[in-house]
Amino acid sequence: MKEKLQVGVLGFGTVGSGVVHILEEHKSKISQVTGYEIAIKTVLVRDLEKKRRHETTGSIKLTTDPDEVLEDPEIGVVVEVMGSITTAREYILRALKAGKQVVTANKDLIALHGDELVTAAQENQCDLFYEASVAGGVPILRTIVNSLAADKIKKVMGIVNGTTNFMLTKMATEQKTYEEALLEAQNLGFAEADPTNDVDGIDAAYKMVILTRLAFGMNVRLDDVKVAGIRGISPQDVVISDQLGYQVKLVGLAEERDETVSVHVGPALLAKAHPLAGVNHENNAVFITGAAVGETMFYGPGAGKGPTAISVVSDLIIAAKNIRLGTTGNAFNNFKHETKYTPDEQIFSKYYLRLKMNDKTGTFLKLTQIFAEAGVGFDKILQKPFDEYTATVVIITHVTSKAQLEKALKRTKQEPEIKLITNYSVVEV
Numbered sequence: 001m002k003e004k005l006q007v008g009v010l011g012f013g014t015v016g017s018g019v020v021h022i023l024e025e026h027k028s029k030i031s032q033v034t035g036y037e038i039a040i041k042t043v044l045v046r047d048l049e050k051k052r053r054h055e056t057t058g059s060i061k062l063t064t065d066p067d068e069v070l071e072d073p074e075i076g077v078v079v080e081v082m083g084s085i086t087t088a089r090e091y092i093l094r095a096l097k098a099g100k101q102v103v104t105a106n107k108d109l110i111a112l113h114g115d116e117l118v119t120a121a122q123e124n125q126c127d128l129f130y131e132a133s134v135a136g137g138v139p140i141l142r143t144i145v146n147s148l149a150a151d152k153i154k155k156v157m158g159i160v161n162g163t164t165n166f167m168l169t170k171m172a173t174e175q176k177t178y179e180e181a182l183l184e185a186q187n188l189g190f191a192e193a194d195p196t197n198d199v200d201g202i203d204a205a206y207k208m209v210i211l212t213r214l215a216f217g218m219n220v221r222l223d224d225v226k227v228a229g230i231r232g233i234s235p236q237d238v239v240i241s242d243q244l245g246y247q248v249k250l251v252g253l254a255e256e257r258d259e260t261v262s263v264h265v266g267p268a269l270l271a272k273a274h275p276l277a278g279v280n281h282e283n284n285a286v287f288i289t290g291a292a293v294g295e296t297m298f299y300g301p302g303a304g305k306g307p308t309a310i311s312v313v314s315d316l317i318i319a320a321k322n323i324r325l326g327t328t329g330n331a332f333n334n335f336k337h338e339t340k341y342t343p344d345e346q347i348f349s350k351y352y353l354r355l356k357m358n359d360k361t362g363t364f365l366k367l368t369q370i371f372a373e374a375g376v377g378f379d380k381i382l383q384k385p386f387d388e389y390t391a392t393v394v395i396i397t398h399v400t401s402k403a404q405l406e407k408a409l410k411r412t413k414q415e416p417e418i419k420l421i422t423n424y425s426v427v428e429v
C-alpha cells in the first residue's frame with residue numbers, strides 16, 4: 001500500500017474537473033512515477049448546488065469554505081484552478097505559509113504577482129509551479145527552464161492566445177468578418193461573453209510576461225509590454241496579406257538585444273513559409289531562437305480541459321517527487337537578470353502599412369519623401385483605387401527601427417490627405 005498524498009483543489013470548472021479526471025484515469029501510472037497514492041481530498045467551489053460536468057467520487061468533499069483546504073494539515077498540495085487575481089493570490093499565499101506545495105494555472109496572477117508568490121514559496125521551502133499558465137497543454141515553461149537552460153535565448157515568438165488564433169483562421173480561410181469569427185468562437189466556447197482579454201491582446205501579454213521572465217530572467221511589467229489586439233481587424237488586411245504571401249496572426253514577441261529586452265503583442269504578418277504561419281484554429285505555438293540551438297518550435301493545444309489538466313497534474317507529480325526527495329522550495333526558475341528595456345532605436349522589424357490617400361498627383365511623392373527623410377525604405381508597394389477620390393496604398397517597408405517608423409508616421413499624421421489605417425509588423429522566415 002503506497003503512502004497517500006492528499007491534494008486540495010481550488011475550483012472545479014473546466015480545468016479543475018480535468019484535474020480530477022486525469023488523477024482518476026491515470027492513477028496507476030501517477031502512483032508508479034511518484035511513489036504516492038495521490039488523492040484529492042477537498043475541492044473548493046462557489047456553489048454546492050451547481051450541476052457539475054464531472055461528478056466526484058464519494059471520497060472527494062466539495063466545500064465553499066476555503067479553510068477546509070488551506071487549514072487542513074492533511075493536505076500537502078494545493079491546486080489553484082479557480083482564476084481571478086485578488087482571491088487566488090490570498091489563497092495561494094495562505095497555502096504557502098501553511099507549508100503546502102502549490103500548482104496553479106493562473107496566468108493573470110503569475111504575470112502580475114509572480115515575484116511575490118515565488119518569494120513566499122522560497123521563504124516557506126515550498127514548490128510553486130505554473131506550467132499550465134502559458135499555452136495550456138504545450139510544456140513550454142519547463143522546456144525553457146530545463147531543456148534550454150544551457151543556451152542563451154535570443155527571441156521568443158508565440159501564438160499564445162487560442163481564441164484570437166481561431167478567429168484569424170476563420171477570417172483567412174472562410175472569409176469571415178471579425179464579428180462573425182468572434183460569434184463563432186463564442187458559440188464554440190473558445191471565447192467568453194466578454195472577449196476583451198483575448199481580442200485586446202491582454203491574455204497574450206500576460207503569457208509573454210511569464211515567458212520573458214523564464215527565457216531572459218527579466219521581470220517585465222505588464223504596463224511595459226506594447227499591446228495591440230485584433231479588435232475590429234479588417235478582412236481587407238487579411239486578404240491583402242494573403243495576396244502578398246503572408247498570414248495575419250496575433251503574435252507575442254520578446255527579444256533580447258545587448259542585455260536589454262523588448263516585449264510586444266500585436267497582429268503581425270507572418271511569411272507563409274514561417275512555421276508559426278501554419279499554426280491554425282485554437283492551437284498555440286512558441287517559436288524560440290537560441291544562440292546555440294538555433295530555431296525550435298513547440299506546438300499544441302493552448303487550452304481546454306484535458307491539455308490544461310495534463311500540465312497541472314504534471315506539475316503536481318513533480319511537487320510530489322520533490323516532497324519524497326525532500327527537495328521542495330527550489331524556484332521553478334533561478335535565472336535572474338536586471339530588467340532593461342531596448343530603446344526604440346534598437347528595435348528592428350519590417351512593417352506592413354495600409355494607408356488611405358487622396359488620389360491626386362503629388363500625394364504619393366509626399367509620402368515617399370516623408371519616409372525617405374525618416375530613413376524608412378519600401379520593399380513592396382501596392383496601390384488600388386478606393387473610390388473616385390481616394391486610393392488604398394499598401395507598403396511593406398524594409399527592416400527599419402521602431403524609432404524611424406514612428407518618426408515617419410508622426411509626419412504623415414500632419415498631412416490631411418494621408419491617413420494611416422493599419423500598422424502591423426512583418427516577420428519573414
Ligand SMILES: NC(=O)c1ccc[n+]([C@@H]2O[C@H](COP(=O)([O-])OP(=O)(O)OC[C@H]3O[C@@H](n4cnc5c(N)ncnc54)[C@H](OP(=O)(O)O)[C@@H]3O)[C@@H](O)[C@H]2O)c1
Nearest residue numbers: 011012013014015045046047081082083105106303304308
Ligand atoms: N480553461 C482553460 O482551458 C484554461 C487554460 C489555461 C489556464 N486556465 C486557467 O485556469 C484557471 C481556471 O480556469 P477554468 O476555465 O477552469 O475556470 P472555470 O471553468 O470558470 O472554473 C472556475 C472554478 O472556480 C470556482 N471558483 C471561482 N471563484 C471562486 C471563489 N471565489 N471561491 C470558490 N470557488 C471559486 C468556480 O466555482 P463554481 O463552479 O461553483 O462556480 C469554478 O468551479 C484560470 O486561472 C484560467 O486562466 C484555463
